[in-house]
Amino acid sequence: MEKKDITIVGKLGEDYNRPYVCKECGGIMIFKGVGEYECEECRYLAYDDYGKARNYIEKNPGATSGEISEKTGVSQKAIRQMLRESRLEIASDSKTFMKCGICGANIRHGTLCEKCAVSYHRNVEEQERAKRALAGYGMDFKKRDDGAMHFIKAEQNK
Template sequence: MTDLANCPRCHGLFMKGTASVCPNCVKQEERDFQVVYTFLRKKQNRTANMQEIVEGAGVEEVRIRSFVKSKRLHPAQFPQLTYDCEKCGAQIREGRLCEGCRQEIERGVQKHEEIEQLQERNRQDDVGRVTYYSVKQDKG
């Protein structure tokens, strides 16, 4: 089902379906991609850094980084293209996280698993033990 929404880029109204932006912004994004791709296909521009691409193609850096992140432009073909790590903002060429953030998360998961294993062992040790309580009743 489609809903009426405001385009996050141009703030115009559109029927939100599969695209999250209006048809005009989708067309503009495709034009920007073609400009950037045409610029990078030239042999002398393949090793251009981000600033050179922005100046040469006339497209915003944020838009170019989104092309890289969505894998429309591949860093293997254009070695200077990077985008931001989703956690710390460091420049990366693949995935969602930089190596440091990925290792930090893995260490946290590993520590969590160790704590769960220790708690499970403690629960298993307590299973065989039964504690009985007696209540002294006053006869009165």
């Protein structure tokens, strides 16, 4: 089987370099979990960007994004995206923080602090409830101009 370089773009347009084809034998890589992939032919293990970053952090707690990027080859842009997606978290003893997208508070992962996230989701839920309250049963029913009932005549069913 011919070896191919295949790259799929992640959900937010970010390239996480998922291995689809085995570098060793050209077999198909099967997802095993937590960024790990195994070749179904030769059992070679490979990692996507998340798996590489996560493994490095587990072995080197408190590593900076620059260090992770340098040692694993994962771009700092991809690391920032993983922080925004809450796939990674800034260490609790770090003086580095990200900012909440609403109030500007310091956060360690995601895009919103806990307080703003709760408020935001409550607002979305209230808007959905308001939409559903207006969309009652039969709202799309169209009346006939002559006011007659809508019945099917017996001869139409034959």
